[in-house]
Amino acid sequence: MSSDRIRPPGDLALIESLINTLDVERGADGLAAPEGRAAFARATGVAELSEDEVPAAVRLRELLRAACAAHAGTPMAEAETSALNALLAGAPLRVRVGADGGAELVPSGDSLLARVAAALAAARADGTWERLKVCPADDCRWAFYDHSPAGRRRWCSMQVCGARAKMRAYRARRG
Template identity: 60%
Template sequence: MNGRAAAPGGLALVESLVNTLDVESGTDTLDTPTGRAPFGLTGDGLAAARELREALRAACLAHAGHPPPPGAPTPADLDRLLTGAPLRLAVAADGTAALTAVTPGTLLARVAEAIAAAAADGTWPRLKACEAETCRWAYYDRSPAARRRWCSMSVCGARAKMRTYRARRA
């Protein structure tokens, strides 16, 4: 939607999963086999993937300082979901260590690994969701102060600023 580069590392997976739903139009790319393919999903795992997606969106909203809409999942729901993807500390031959999924390959395990790595390197809080209620697109905040509010200043940011301007003029 915003034409920016994808989030770094494993956060690109999380960002792309959250962005499978276009909130404004209601289009969900998980409805198609082509849209499910990057996540290794079949029809059987669709409900769980959607639940995970919305819990991830809630965490991204929290990173941006926005509460989830009433009745929507919360970051606590993401915490609950991630308990189903246990991680272990794996030490490589060179002595480096990383958290890896006990049952690799599933979408939940891939997301858990991505979040663990991003939390370790400090990039997890920079994955945010757009402030615009009609958007909620996930984006990676590359701004120096990490204070972006919208996925795109030219679209969602401009709309918000125009609404504020019009409200002051009225």
């Protein structure tokens, strides 16, 4: 889990928050219990998930985690890409035109899927989507926004996950 946390711009914070409802290091799933789902809803402004909606939300979360891991160099499996595309195809979205003539995709309602799809489309359009990444450490997998100038940050925290990886590599070289 990142100690040098900076929130992503716009609605990418929703996607980051959804991915980070699972704390791999602690084994805690924020969507598993009603109080965790209520806290997620309060923090993000989405409608609170019912017990029946949790499996689909968990599936969406893990497919988004795979997409963000691809931004850090771990390509998505073809099955993951297909599954995420199928989920997003069902998102209730509409196009809204502003007074300036500009157009944007907006969610129809406050469902998690609609909000995620709109956030993803907006982030892709403004060039920020690829900077939402997942830490490659197997015991972390935390989502973070890469604010580095070159956009090449790899670890959620260089002081924690990066240092651990460097120490493991050092030990492996030393035998």
